[in-house]
Amino acid sequence: MQIVTGWDYIPDEDHDEYLVVTNQLLDELCVPVTDNILLGKKIGSGSYSSVYEYRDDQAVKVLLYNPNSSSWGENVIQELYMLKQLRGHQNILNIIQCHNVSLNVYIITERFERTLLDAIWNNEGRRLSPEMRERIKISLELAVEYMHSKRILHLDIKPENIFVRKDESVALGDFGFAKVMNNDGEARFHLGTPQYMRVSKLTTYQKNSKVDDIWALACTIYALENEIPFVTARLIEADPELNRIQKSKAIVTEINEKLPTVTDPYLRDMLNSSY
Ligand SMILES: Nc1ncnc2c1ncn2[C@@H]1O[C@H](COP(=O)(O)OP(=O)(O)O)[C@@H](O)[C@H]1O
Ligand SMILES: [Mg+2]
Secondary structure, eight states, X not given: OBOOOSSOOOOOTTOSOBOOOOHHXXXXXXXXXXXXXXXXXXXXXXSSOEEEEETTTEEEEEEOOOTTOXXXXXXXXXXXXXXXXXXXXXXXXXXXXXXXXXXXXXXXXEOOSEEHHHHHHOSTTOOXXXXXXXXXXXXXXXXXXXXXXXXXXXXXXXXXXXXEOTTSOEEEOOOTTOEEOOTTSEESSOOOOGGGSOHHHHHSOOOEEHHHHHHHHHHHHHHHHSSOSOHXXXXXXXXXXXXXXXXXXXXXXHHHHHGGGOOOHHHHHHHHHOO
């Protein structure tokens, strides 16, 4: 697969297979608007997008064209491309439609009640029930397995990017960092949120692979029952005096301290083996 870009050509000598952006591709992925897009209440925002209520039970993620960002086009196309590839899975955010108005992109999706992060921390003071935790875990494992079978890496799995429906089922969303794997099962760039990244990745440059999603999934499942991993990382993230190696040592220390409290064998194996 090779698609050529209208914004930026993305050189990538290492890889024979990659996704590149075109205006034409954007036109193919989006349908023309016939009406004004009426935005409802703002329900979220992230690094490069705002999310609004839309119609009765939908949401729209608005990605305004940013001419100053060299990666804007690539990010948008990749997010759209991934959502279209993964459409139809119960545990993955379902895209309904996409519009492109003067390069501003409107991604219309199903609307969720809350994120998993809200569910963990604002559950009216109650923790999630063991049954709900088990259901979430199975659903996310299915979502990740399906996504990997389509050769897609998410690379930013965390409770903020997992959404909860009214019926308490969950779906993985926010494919803004996602990448297509090459034949070796890798993807370029060094991505992730530090608290959900493998420790060795914090210290050395490594290409992304399935292990990164599985590690982040394990951290997410850990966060269902425990403090969000890993507190050390969060506390020291803001400290410019610490380098990556010092940070990763602090995280390893914390994982080792916490391991005895982790009872789930799947998680124990993951945390024991992956760093
Ligand atoms: N379909 C949706 N339904 C309800 N809330 C959403 C939906 N999509 C996004 N949000 C809210 O907006 C936030 C940012 O969306 P996200 O897709 O994660 O964008 P970003 O790439 O900017 O992080 C989410 O954490 C969530 O609170
Ligand atoms: Mg997000």
